[in-house]
Amino acid sequence: MGVKDTYQHDESEITLKPAGEVIIPKIKKRVDPKYLDGPGEKEQLDEDVREKLARWITAPENPWFARAIVNRVFKHYMGRGIVEPLDDFRVTNPPTDEALLAALAKDFVTHGYHLKHTIRMILNSRAYQLSSVPNETNRADTLNYSRYYVRRLLAEELIDSMAVVTGVTESFPGYMPGTRAMTIPEGAPTYFLQTFGRLKAREVICERDNSSDVAQAMHLISGQTIQNQITGKDGTLDHWLADKSLTDEEITRRLFMATLVHPPTDREVAQVTAAIQSGGGNATARRQAFEDVLWTIFNSKAFIFNH
Amino acid sequence: MYNDFDRRAFLKVGSLSLFGFIGYGDVLRLRAQSPAPAKRDIAVIHLLLSGGISQMDSWDPKPDADSKYRSQFKPIETNVSGIRISEHLPMTATQADKFVIIRSMTHKLVSHESALALICSGHEPLGTIQFPAMQAVVSKELGPRTDLPPAVSIPSVTGSWEKSGFLSTKYNPFNAGNPNADGYKVRDLDLPMGVDWSRMDRRRSLLALVDDEFRRLDTSGISESMDSYYQTAFTLMHSAQAKKAFQIENEPENVRDRYGRTSLGQGVLLARRLVESGVRFVTVSRGFNVYDHHKNIFPLLQNTFLPELDRAYSALLEDLHQRGMLESTIVIVTGEFGRTPEINAGGGRDHWPSAFSLAMAGGGITGGRVYGSTDDKGGFVKDNPVQVADLAATLYRKLGIDPEKEYISNIGRPVKIGNNGKLLEFLMV
Numbered sequence: 001m002g003v004k005d006t007y008q009h010d011e012s013e014i015t016l017k018p019a020g021e022v023i024i025p026k027i028k029k030r031v032d033p034k035y036l037d038g039p040g041e042k043e044q045l046d047e048d049v050r051e052k053l054a055r056w057i058t059a060p061e062n063p064w065f066a067r068a069i070v071n072r073v074f075k076h077y078m079g080r081g082i083v084e085p086l087d088d089f090r091v092t093n094p095p096t097d098e099a100l101l102a103a104l105a106k107d108f109v110t111h112g113y114h115l116k117h118t119i120r121m122i123l124n125s126r127a128y129q130l131s132s133v134p135n136e137t138n139r140a141d142t143l144n145y146s147r148y149y150v151r152r153l154l155a156e157e158l159i160d161s162m163a164v165v166t167g168v169t170e171s172f173p174g175y176m177p178g179t180r181a182m183t184i185p186e187g188a189p190t191y192f193l194q195t196f197g198r199l200k201a202r203e204v205i206c207e208r209d210n211s212s213d214v215a216q217a218m219h220l221i222s223g224q225t226i227q228n229q230i231t232g233k234d235g236t237l238d239h240w241l242a243d244k245s246l247t248d249e250e251i252t253r254r255l256f257m258a259t260l261v262h263p264p265t266d267r268e269v270a271q272v273t274a275a276i277q278s279g280g281g282n283a284t285a286r287r288q289a290f291e292d293v294l295w296t297i298f299n300s301k302a303f304i305f306n307h
Numbered sequence: 308m309y310n311d312f313d314r315r316a317f318l319k320v321g322s323l324s325l326f327g328f329i330g331y332g333d334v335l336r337l338r339a340q341s342p343a344p345a346k347r348d349i350a351v352i353h354l355l356l357s358g359g360i361s362q363m364d365s366w367d368p369k370p371d372a373d374s375k376y377r378s379q380f381k382p383i384e385t386n387v388s389g390i391r392i393s394e395h396l397p398m399t400a401t402q403a404d405k406f407v408i409i410r411s412m413t414h415k416l417v418s419h420e421s422a423l424a425l426i427c428s429g430h431e432p433l434g435t436i437q438f439p440a441m442q443a444v445v446s447k448e449l450g451p452r453t454d455l456p457p458a459v460s461i462p463s464v465t466g467s468w469e470k471s472g473f474l475s476t477k478y479n480p481f482n483a484g485n486p487n488a489d490g491y492k493v494r495d496l497d498l499p500m501g502v503d504w505s506r507m508d509r510r511r512s513l514l515a516l517v518d519d520e521f522r523r524l525d526t527s528g529i530s531e532s533m534d535s536y537y538q539t540a541f542t543l544m545h546s547a548q549a550k551k552a553f554q555i556e557n558e559p560e561n562v563r564d565r566y567g568r569t570s571l572g573q574g575v576l577l578a579r580r581l582v583e584s585g586v587r588f589v590t591v592s593r594g595f596n597v598y599d600h601h602k603n604i605f606p607l608l609q610n611t612f613l614p615e616l617d618r619a620y621s622a623l624l625e626d627l628h629q630r631g632m633l634e635s636t637i638v639i640v641t642g643e644f645g646r647t648p649e650i651n652a653g654g655g656r657d658h659w660p661s662a663f664s665l666a667m668a669g670g671g672i673t674g675g676r677v678y679g680s681t682d683d684k685g686g687f688v689k690d691n692p693v694q695v696a697d698l699a700a701t702l703y704r705k706l707g708i709d710p711e712k713e714y715i716s717n718i719g720r721p722v723k724i725g726n727n728g729k730l731l732e733f734l735m736v
Binding site: 207272 | 479500507510512513514536541543544
């Protein structure tokens with residue numbers, strides 16, 4: 001592989017070199033590519049060496065690849081890897097449940113390395129579908145998945161979810177308007193994505209930090225991203241407000257159902273309708289009151305956390 | 308052992324001395340008699356020279372070394388006889404009576420990330436334990452002093468080594484942004500257009516209703532830490548004091564120029580304003596790895612890096628001194644390691660942890676001293692080696708934090724925050 005710096009800040013062009021050999025600078029000796037566990041292979045000039053490497057990595061005889069991948073997928077959905085930290089597979093850091101990890105890995109290999117298959121299995125599992133509400137016997141458990149572990153949505157999940165709810169297009173520089181953040185291959189083109197933990201181009205994936213902090217709170221409270229999402233025109237909110245058949249209670253209910261998947265309580269509805277009345281009950285007051293509902297939902301823990 | 312004296316006592320003394328009633332000897336006598344130290348009053352400003360600045364070309368000149376090693380810069384005299392530093396730190400040289408140069412810092416870590424983790428935490432990093440940075444420990448142990456967060460990084464943390472490690476992320480430093488930018492503002496500190504506080508308060512009361520439900524589900528402490536972020540955010544946004552502290556544009560032009568119109572210069576000036584407003588630990592960097600001069604080290608240092616550091620650092624010491632804040636503010640200047648004595652083929656110097664220099668001023672430390680020394684090339688410590696853990700333990704002691712205190716780490720192993728570092732007696736006087 002070759003790396004060429006480009007004129008753009010923070011960006012480089014990665015190119016494929018015609019040959020895979022390396023020169024050891026000190027002794028100027030040429031070294032041909034070689035597998036970790038086997039003989040070197042004479043490369044053909046017409047073949048991309050990465051394809052050979054990929055075949056070696058994903059060969060069913062390689063015991064490590066499947067375990068590492070299923071562990072990552074498992075962590076993504078379950079909040080904790082069977083091996084944790086994700087990239088520490090040394091013998092001194094054993095999995096919390098070897099049988100589970102082995103079974104997932106074997107299943108992944110026998111099903112042709114289909115991530116969707118593994119994901120479907122995890123999502124259909126009893127463990128994934130357990131309630132996150134702790135009871136007396138599992139309150140202290142943080143290892144054995146005896147309840148669902150609450151986790152913060154990823155940067156991409158958060159902004160995509162907001163855009164789906166509001167129907168307001170979110171734009172990412174360098175991408176078509178309306179692109180889902182989840183489909184951006186690499187880099188963090190907006191402050192929102194960056195501050196919620198998406199990595200810049202060429203940062204290492206295990207450096208990704210999905211924890212929360214004050215900057216995130218401030219951006220959710222008063223940042224331009226949320227402001228655009230809730231005040232954007234011609235979105236879901238405008239359509240509902242224009243629909244004469246929808247009462248204020250019904251719009252409130254719909255917003256809650258679309259985001260928190262439960263209806264608002266009477267107190268919550270009362271507060272929303274009171275805000276509309278105290279604002280004069282006109283169109284502006286209505287819109288502002290519902291913008292406030294959207295702000296509240298997007299700042300609520302029930303929205304920000306998968307639970 | 309612990310003889311820093313009360314800041315208020317100093318201010319009183321300072322104002323008396325204005326009228327000529329009292330001299331420096333009296334100050335020292337008063338210091339000896341002063342009561343228990345006001346532990347919580349000492350703040351830290353760390354100028355983090357990420358990348359590792361060359362010791363031979365800054366604090367530890369070796370003019371007699373062979374040309375393979377010798378700096379292109381000449382040493383100059385400072386205002387303390389016998390102490391000589393690089394000719395490109397002329398303003399700093401006039402402040403040498405205020406700082407101690409430790410020329411015998413030493414460790415074994417040659418990668419930036421590991422060495423930064425060590426410098427910021429006092430612990431060599433391990434694969435399994437993420438040690439909290441000193442600023443996070445300070446946040447946890449001492450908490451906020453005012454509306455402002457206890458720890459701030461300017462412009463922002465250079466990496467995970469400035470963060471809370473295995474402690475709650477609520478102890479992460481707050482990122483202030485780059486105060487040298489035109490129209491500098493802390494991001495998202497002001498309410499968006501068209502939203503006033505009465506509307507924001509309505510939103511918050513609805514949010515309290517909605518969040519109430521979630522609290523029931525949560526045993527992981529997420530609610531508690533999220534609440535603390537929102538609390539901190541709203542406190543900051545509401546606070547006139549915080550807003551004022553970040554308004555660097557209120558500084559007179561001549562002061563801003565004196566610190567230098569560079570991100571480091573304005574960062575250091577903002578650090579002073581923040582400490583004045585109650586922040587306990589400010590890290591000022593110029594971004595990650597900018598002092599990593601593997602090539603063309605001499606022009607880089609001479610044209611950019613030393614002059615801006617010289618300006619910013621000397622301005623800070625002068626300013627803190629004039630405001631009577633130096634006794635209650637420790638200023639540390641260091642990178643994560645030094646650089647090779649031998650100049651490489653590209654005209655640069657490479658990573659070198661065996662010996663490097665650190666300058667420390669304020670917080671009751673008597674300046675005008677050099678501690679430790681290196682061999683004739685500047686590559687190895689000749690006497691009085693100082694480990695980073697010693698420095699961390701001593702710093703904690705000066706801040707009134709017990710370095711022997713144990714935290715339970717993420718793997719359940721107890722960890723002493725001062726990492727068994729030795730107390731450096733020379734920094735206690």
